[in-house]
Amino acid sequence: MNKKIHIYTDGSSKGNPGPGGYGIFIETFFKNLYYRKIFYEGYRYTTNNRMELLAVITGLKKINTKYNVTVFTDSKYIVNAVEEKWIYKWNNNNFLNKKNVDLWKEFLKLFLSNSMIIHWVKSHDDNYINNYCDQLSVKASKKKKLKVDYIYEKTCRKKIFNEKKIFV
Structure with missing residues (x-):
């Protein structure tokens, strides 16, 4: 039996934009063994879509194989x-007028270098692992120390200052 990896991901943000986080559950099947790893991280000012993308990117970076990978996400x-195949069109247009260009470029690089399937799961449904990832993402967004999504905050700087949401 070949190694098989499932990566479950979810992202969230409160306020969209606002504090956000992602949750990742990775399960590996190899021979008769089963392994699992759990990751989550929070950011002080971000969006739901950025956290959904970052969850998948981070999950793919955490594995040590490029084959037999299935990513489960509730992100349409x-x-x-x-x-x-929108991502190929966006890439051909250098992601002109697209949001989250930094993450889409990173995702595309990982997507093209892996043999993987992306599978949609309905959020807040009966997929207990997706629900667990949702709980992790919310937990991450409520941490006392949140990471800074520098690229997003830089692109939103004018809006942040106009709304007087100045970060220290």
Whole structure:
């Protein structure tokens, strides 16, 4: 039996934009063994779509194989970009007028270098691992020390200052 990896991901933000986080559950099946790893991280000012993308990117970076990978996400944003092949069109146009260009470019690089399937799961449904990832993402967004999404905050700087949401 070959190694098989499932990566479950979810992202969230409160306020969209606002504090956000992602949750990742990775399960590996190899021979008769089963391994699992859990990751989550929070950011002080971000969006739901950024956290959904960052969850998948981080999950793919955490594995040590490029084959037999299935990513489970409740993000139609990601699934449609792949299944409808929008991401290739965006890439050909250098992501002109697209949001989250930094993350889409990183995702595309990982997507093209891995043999993987992206599978959509309905959020807040009966997929207990997706629900667990949702809980992790919310937990991450409530941490006392949150990471800074520098690229997002830089692109939103004018809006942040106009709304007087100045970060220290």
